[in-house]
Amino acid sequence: LFALARQRVGRGDVTLELAGPVTVEALKRELGVTYPELAPLLPHVLIAVAGEYAADDMVIPPGAEIAAIPPVSGGSGAHRPRRHPSLLQAIEAER
């Protein structure tokens, strides 16, 4: 966990008990149940699996490092349209 998510839970590393392989979406749901203080933030949070932004329907492989990524700082982003962080993957997919 990072930034506001880490602050709300009070630590950077958390452990979830999950029954078998789960999707990113299910993981986010479980995060919200286990840590209700995260629930309001989760709609804005992207999950990274092994250092890549992951789609909601991705099944998380065993042993992968998982990170909850709240919206990044954006600078003066209020003055220009924000782009989704998976932009780069979209660029790659077009090639």
Next chain:
Amino acid sequence: MIEITEAPIDHAALTERVRSNFTGAVCTFLGTVREMTGDRRTASLEYEAYPEMALKKMAELEAEARRRWPLIDAALVHRVGCLDLGEISVVVAVSCPHRDQAFEACRWLIDTLKDVVPIWKKEVWADGSEEWVHPGV
């Protein structure tokens, strides 16, 4: 060249680093700690990174910029930790044969870095309150 550092960033050294006889244009962007946001006064900023992923994303940005523009060289350096007013939080320095390319590449790199690289900032306001900056939350 990609780096995340807790030490103050030497922007002049980075500009020199991307300069060469092959370049006709060098563009260096500095992000600095602003005191006033509207009516609110900042005391300091704290930057936090997910370093492994941030370095990977910054390297992808540099690679993508090299595909889009004829970059001779590029340097992307972000600072983390506690920064005082006026200090440099991020530097993007690029060199190209011509200035249009350098301006465009530099602008794209800093804008995209701000959108995709997992680095967050916390405002420490002069009134003592603190606030993580998460656009849209």
